[in-house]
Amino acid sequence: MSKKLKKKLLKIYKKTFRWLALILPKNKNLIVFESFLGKQYSCNPRAIYEFLRDHHSGYKMVWSVDKRCTEKFDKHGIPYVRRFSLEWLFTVTRAKYWVTNCRFPLWMTKSPKTIYVQTWHGTPLKKLGLDMEEVHMPGTNTNKYKRNFVRESGKWDVLISPNAYSTEIFKRAFLFGKKMIEAGYPRNDFLIHNNNTKKIAEIKKSCGLPMEKKVILYAPTWRDNQYYGKGRYKFDIQLDFAALKRELADEYIIIFRLHYLVAEHLDLSGYEGFMYDFSQHEDIRDLYLISDILVTDYSSVFFDFANLKRPMIFFVYDIEDYRDKLRGFYFDFEKEAPGPLVKTTDDLIHEIKSMKYQIDSNTLQAFYDKFCYLDKGNASERVVNEVFNVRPL
Template sequence: MLNSLLSNLIDRFSFIRKFKIYEFGENIGFPLIINFLSKFFKEDIDDNLIILSAYSGRLYIDNPKYLFEFLNKKSKNQVIWIAKNNEVISELKKKGFNVIPFYSIKTIKLLRKAKYIFSSHGRLDIPPIKFSSLTTFILTWHGTPIKTINLNLEKTYAYSKWNRIFKLKLEFNEYINYLLTPTKDKEDHRILAKAFKIPLSKILSSGYPRNDLLFVKNDEFIKKLKYKFEIANHIKRIIIYAPTFRDDFVFRFPLTELELRLLNDLLKKTNTTFLIKGHIFEEKIDMKKYDHFQLIKKDTDIQELLLISDILVTDYSSMIFDYLLLNRPILLFAYDLGEYVKERGMYYNFEEISPGPILFNGKELIDAIKNIEKIDKDFKEKRELIKNRFNKFTDGKSIERVLKFLNISFNNE
């Protein structure tokens, strides 16, 4: 009840997020209250209790989702998902999974007892309680960073004097035990360690659990996914466009009307559908004029879309490293590269780590799609090199690796 009420009020009156008092209340006031309340519950650790959550408790996706489903299927542990979103709660209950609301005393009590907590974004995903020193917190994260992830970290409340005054331990380095990464390169590990202000010893090179899905070779399963996303039977090729998040919350696909018509004609001629997947926090765009474009719900599990697609179009998103596991062509539609690098910053030289051509406008994008067979061949060797650098493992067993490292038992049959 409380979970539903608070979530609905915040969503309904979203303008209040712009006020400083709301920002302070959400990032300091709320954690202070939850931290205080949690101290009334014993640190009675249950070695079989595992709690997971993702994307501020709003979505059921990414690495925690795949760990959650694997554990439910193959372990005897008590596995619980935390959610703010009532649709997620309802969905998981229908599947027979154990799910609890974000805002509840029961949730605080269980978190104090949890042996393991898995989270995609850290403190944002779960109530900010005072964790037991016996609890192991695993930050699964949501992608190998290309763009600078902590550019304004020092300006956030988590890193402010208020966090230190109230001893809330909101900084990543104050509560993370392990950070998952798919990379093997020491330089990549140093970038992560510096960004999250954690020692190298806390970086676990295991592969991302979500990428185990990309190794599924079941035609019937893929057919079901295409049906789920309403892909017509006559469609012979699927392109997925999924750009990275923009700080202004605006989704852009900067093609002129003429270019959109030309691209739509090309898609029609080649029996291709063009799926568009925006970020969960970005505004929608309207593509109803064009019958070979399809907008995908923003809360959709991107891994399923990657699995069924034939070509990935993106920009600075770390999903390029995931997609390399499929050995399929990638187009980098980086129409604002110079501006983006200047404003956001990158850890790498973008050209050096680009496993496909960098395209700057609609004409180049259309031409690249027309010549995709040649591009596929020309970049095959570079894709392999970049794949091997940013993916230590290519066996589809990342979940098992994580669980074995943590000594979490499961049935391997």
């Protein structure tokens, strides 16, 4: 098919979507879910889906899935439509509810009769939306990015917030003035209910990991200005693999979880049995549970991991550039981070060895009290009760 014909068909497809979205009657029991651009069965949409499935079976629930990622859904027997297919077109435009944790494409017209539930995907450390001073992402500029962000957030009918801190930021950064549900994050219900030795052993076994080794999870975020193209980001791992193996392999294994926007495929040749790439694992919640230590940088993963009250180390080799030029932070990260900040592999190894699972309980408790106080294991229920107007259990 020629480029010209593809462009023409895409234009027709988008126009058809807009037309159908406005004229088709909505199925009041039809809910479409999507997580991370259709790449995962995970996060807040998964938690809401599973709560509805288990407690309110009257809904028809369908996932929007990237055609390259359908295997995970087939494995679980989860109903889905391939993203941007003809079936997807007619399913999404008839749905009464859309539930997602990322932005939909701007061309997706939303009918006033459809309820768009935006769960978002993290408590913010780095600046978001209208709060960003400069945008360094490919295919856009600062003004265009902010204008498009507001166009999209204007379609949201409901926004989920994990805490009061996030509520204030979301209102301003997303220019959002509709229904905010400050309930904790539904995805963290899993951590609250499954933080026990039996479940941890079950997950480690299913992942093929050695049961006797302690687990270090390395889960960094992406860099806006390091990319191959729009939506495909580079990530140059700054760790010295040989030093890590030499110093830690007797006691630990390391599992990697790169951001969903990162296009890299890790080459761990020579480090088998010590390093594992779990970037494609369906849901990071499993990896949190089995990890004894989290190593991250500016990713929002540490807000969720804090619910487990386990050690965290922040590998921030580029903090000055990230803080002062790339994104900027909402609070004094160097002062309030719930764990030590390091810039080199040697310093990281030193912190792991000296930590001995002792954590600064005062710092962690203060952090927990500010950001995790709503995560009590019932966020999914609270969101479902408010959004779908069902009777509380």
